Amino acid sequence: MKIKEQENDIILKNIECFAVELSLFCGQAFRWVKNEDGSFTGTVKGKVLNIFQNENQIIFKNTTLEDFENIWSHYFDLERDYAAICKNFENDIHLKKAKDEYYGIRVLNQDSWEALCSFIISQNNNIPRISGIIKRLCENFGERIDGENYSFPSYERLKNVSVDELGILKAGFRAKYIADAVEKLCSGEISLEKIKEMPIEDARQELMKIKGVGAKVAECTLLYGFGRKEAFPVDVWVKRIMSELYPDGLPGCTKNVEGIAQQYLFHWRRNLKDD
DNA sequence: AGCCAGGGTCTGC
DNA sequence: GCAGACCATGGC
Numbered sequence A: 001m002k003i004k005e006q007e008n009d010i011i012l013k014n015i016e017c018f019a020v021e022l023s024l025f026c027g028q029a030f031r032w033v034k035n036e037d038g039s040f041t042g043t044v045k046g047k048v049l050n051i052f053q054n055e056n057q058i059i060f061k062n063t064t065l066e067d068f069e070n071i072w073s074h075y076f077d078l079e080r081d082y083a084a085i086c087k088n089f090e091n092d093i094h095l096k097k098a099k100d101e102y103y104g105i106r107v108l109n110q111d112s113w114e115a116l117c118s119f120i121i122s123q124n125n126n127i128p129r130i131s132g133i134i135k136r137l138c139e140n141f142g143e144r145i146d147g148e149n150y151s152f153p154s155y156e157r158l159k160n161v162s163v164d165e166l167g168i169l170k171a172g173f174r175a176k177y178i179a180d181a182v183e184k185l186c187s188g189e190i191s192l193e194k195i196k197e198m199p200i201e202d203a204r205q206e207l208m209k210i211k212g213v214g215a216k217v218a219e220c221t222l223l224y225g226f227g228r229k230e231a232f233p234v235d236v237w238v239k240r241i242m243s244e245l246y247p248d249g250l251p252g253c254t255k256n257v258e259g260i261a262q263q264y265l266f267h268w269r270r271n272l273k274d275d
Numbered sequence B: 001a002g003c004c005a006g007g008g009t010c011t012g013c
Numbered sequence C: 001g002c003a004g005a006c007c008a009t010g011g012c
Helices: A020-024 A065-075 A082-089 A093-101 A112-120 A126-142 A165-169 A170-185 A192-197 A200-207 A215-227 A234-247 A256-271
Strands: A001-007 A009-013 A041-045 A047-053 A058-063 A143-147
Touching: A001 A065, A009 A065, A009 A170, A020 A041, A020 A047, A041 A065, A047 A065, A047 A143, A093 A256, A112 A126, A112 A170, A112 A192, A112 A215, A126 A165, A143 A234, A165 A170, A192 A200, A200 A215, A234 A256
Parallel strands: none
Antiparallel strands: A001 A009, A009 A058, A041 A047, A047 A058
């Protein structure tokens, strides 16, 4: 991978296994938008990024080398060798098919609170509506950064927002779960900093103390919000995959990167026409 | 129109 | 411990 700084852009060349659009729209993040020029806009840690990919390069527009190194490199998990991981997936016929078809998916390192809150909202819900609810959450309670871009509101910001006031989100029964998460985090009863350091099983149990957080939401939070690539969320699609293809469990080539395998399998199975 | 969605809680055996 | 009703909303 070659990194070049040019005016206000960072340009990556010779980057292996990074399909920007696939990574942003495979059901792990809900806040990126595609622009008419084919670029994508998103907000992370209060910074707005515009990112564009063509055949041989990826352009991070209107950013600095400092922000690239401090925020974007880690957000897109660029330190990890996905080419090697995908090569290893070839040991399993189904994973090989999934990665051949959707090569370049990377599991993003999102903010812990944003991931937790987003996947609380995701329960028994569909992706377009999840995105809508989160959009309203940001526009009503986040901070306007520039133009139509808003930050994801911190849990401190939501501290004195009542369940009734959350009604504007149209999140339905999930509003009370958001409120419970906010309360437990603000009171210090649950600490995201501590969860980060915990063994994964303890971290699961800790997250599941929040109302509306069960095994699936906890697993998604660990995978997408805490960088735990061994976390393996099982939703209805992955449940189908497990019963149809892996009745005896996951193949050995997924060891320690079960969550990455899950992302390829999830996206592949969800897009199968004949189910 | 009715089924389903990146589930979880609560109740009743 | 496990099955089943129920939860809000809107995409398809």
